[in-house]
Amino acid sequence: MPRKAVILLEGSKMGTGQLYVQAAKGLGLHPIVLSADPARFNYLATENIEAIRVDTDDLDALIRECSQLRETYDIVGITGHPYPGEAVYATAAKLCRHFGLPGPNPTSIDQCCDKFNQRQLLAEAGVPVPVHRMATNAAEVESAAAEIGLPVILKPAVGNGSTGVRLCRDAEELAEHTVYLLGGTYEWQTSPRILVEEFAEGPYFVADIMANEVVAVGAATFGPPPHFVYDEYIYPAPLAVEEHERIVKVALSCLRALDLNWGPTNIEFRWTTRGPVVIEVNPRLSGSPDPQLIQLTCGIDLVTEHIKLVIGNECDLRKRYSQTASARFLVPDRDGTLDRIDGASRAADVPGVAEVTWYIRPPTPIIRKGDSRDCVGHVIAASPNHDQTEVILQLAVDSIRLSITPFATHDE
Structure with a gap:
């Protein structure tokens, strides 16, 4: 009989890709990674994973590659890693539909990829979202900001990892970031479309969901504005019972509004004077280190449970214990060359530390961008409280x- 295999699109430089291949192996499957550039991912060699170079933006090329693999393997499932984001997950959904394999509705995933479209669908369903407008040029950005009132958030309508996202507190910051987004510096995945929205100020929370069940609710803090670079994540979120229930209720209403009823979803909130306001619905599993934190908190391995669904099995979301787990992100405080990491x-x-992970290796040039790419690693700890x-x-x-050596200046 041919070997049972699961196909994983792309990979994650932040470690989740390795979690997926390890989970697949743990279920007795042969993982095969399809990537536009397999050499980017060190874990492929570490785990001795079969990797095939293919344009993951080309659905026809992926269909041809998967068809060839089916001649050798029993392909029992196809999915995408959480990063680089919803686009690869939407492609995986289309492949599942083409080959008759379990997977999410591609239309539901696609409509979430556009943040403006997502906002509109949620608002029409009565889900609390920030006041928002769409803009395609500087005049429209200025007009939308004036209508909503400063401060506002400017973000690309399509994207992830907080790339291109900035809090604009005054007219100068608004003009500066508009120039950055529209002036040729920012690399657009699509035609330039900017979401201008009110700054929903308040504590940040995230609900992690599998199918129609909210598995965990975590909280996070960010580094200094105007950017949104994660500082720390903690599970479970320090919420009163009624606050937790309100987040769960809104989260489930998001699933209904967006027709998301299969597989993983993570939903980001800000707790404002209106209560929980939905910042974003991501129709995929959260990236690392969220899955590790949830497993440490309650014993549920969401990566393994996701793969179970992918291959047509039932997932097990029973909590096995209860403790607190937190991750601190390591973010350089200056640009320069990362020469070494000490300590x-x-x-x-340290007793209680579960993981110390680095996303890069010295020597590496560091140029901070004000988004998730600024993080160079994380530390995870867990205890009873x-x-x-x-x-x-x-x-x-x-x-x-x-140890970071500043770049040489032109005067030197």
């Missing part, structure tokens, strides 16, 4: 030092 082994040896986890995490992070 990583000491951090890993919030306060103890914070103490462990701080002790570990304090032992790490990033």
